[in-house]
Amino acid sequence: MTEVSTGALDLEALRSFVVVAQQGTLAAAADQRNRTVSAISMQIKRLEEHLDTRLLLRGARGVSPTPTGEALLREARELLRQHDNLLARFTGRGLSGTVRFGLPEDYASELVGQILPEFLASHPDVLLEAVTATSGELIKRLQRGELTLAVLLDRQNRLRGGEPLWRTTPVWAAAREARLEGDQPLPLALHPVDCPYRALGVEALEAIGRAWYAVFTSTSINALETAVESGLAVGILDRRRLTPAMRVLDESDGLPSLHGGEAKLYFGQRIAADSRPAVEALAALLRERLHRRAPWPGERSDNTRKG
Structure with a gap:
């Protein structure tokens, strides 16, 4: 009986496919893989021909996996992980x-x-x-x-x-006994200006016309939490970081909701x-x-x- 073989998948082509899907462009993948764009493109083409399916959608801003490509991406990552672990185990490296x-x-x-x-x-x-x-x-x-x-x-x-x-779950956090004065600027404890939570809170306050000022700024989350617990300021923290010394503030306190x-x-x-x-x-x-x-x-x- 003749054995029918459909051929083996090219692991290096799979690696290139994974990198392309991660980076979003052939050029970025080529740079990362130390290959030319045409070489990466040819690997993807051969992989698509071998599997008889389209793996990537080409657009003006780059590429993205098709539904079939997404499924292959998950399997390819696991296959490459197992391959590398097997190689390391038997080669001693x-x-x-x-x-x-x-x-x-x-x-x-x-x-x-x-x-x-x-x-x-x-x-x-x-x-x-x-x-x-x-x-x-x-x-x-x-x-x-x-x-x-x-x-x-x-x-x-x-x-x-x-x-x-x-998913992130940002909330307004204050000391448990803190009470806000609605007509006073809101004292905030914040990370520096390139923090997403800071931008989220400031934009929400400005949207409702609520005045605020940064009474405490730090790159340290522990320092910000201490400022909140002590009653020095209101912070914007992930809900899971709240301690027993804190409480959540919301619309009933005059503050806008925050979107995760x-x-x-x-x-x-x-x-x-x-x-x-x-x-x-x-x-x-x-x-x-x-x-x-x-x-x-x-x-x-x-x-x-x-x-």
Whole structure:
């Protein structure tokens, strides 16, 4: 009996497809993969011919996966992860290279405490360089090529693409016993000007004509929380960060509602070939731990009621 073979998938073509889907353009993928645009295009074309389906939609601003491409993207990531782990296990070579990871200050303690130690324990030969900053600052570093991977809040984010991880839930937070005077400017504790939460709150206040001023500004989320707990100022925090010393303010306190957004995962445009498997491994762990849930293990519902 003759064995019928449809041929094997080209793993390098799959890697190129994954990078194109992540970056949104063939040019960015070619730069990251150290190949020409025509070589990347040919790999995608052969992959589409092999699978007899269209994987990418071409548009004026770049490319995006078709529904079939989205399905392949999920499978391809898992296949490449298993392949790289298998190769590392049997060759004795674990993942190496450098991962420069950026994450928002508001979520740093949870990510650093839960996910990064697990990653380094599994991949001790990887050099991890993690930095915290506001999303606006992280965007600048990502665009300058200083980061290979970053979690960013989507507001004020001009980057295309990004993989959604979890929904954010910003609220007005005040000391539990604080009371507002409706005719007085609102004292705020804020991150610097490139913080998405700051922009969200300021725009909401200006939309209703409510005066405000920054009584306290800091890049430290812990310092902002202390300013809120002490009654010094009102802050804009993720609902899950509220402590028993805080309460939520809303329309009954004369403040506008705040709309949540998304935290997304972004890859840098220039990733060294020997570091890419390690970057992909951290991205896979972040997806596994954070997709459709925030970094916290659960809601602290007793802290989120208006008191």
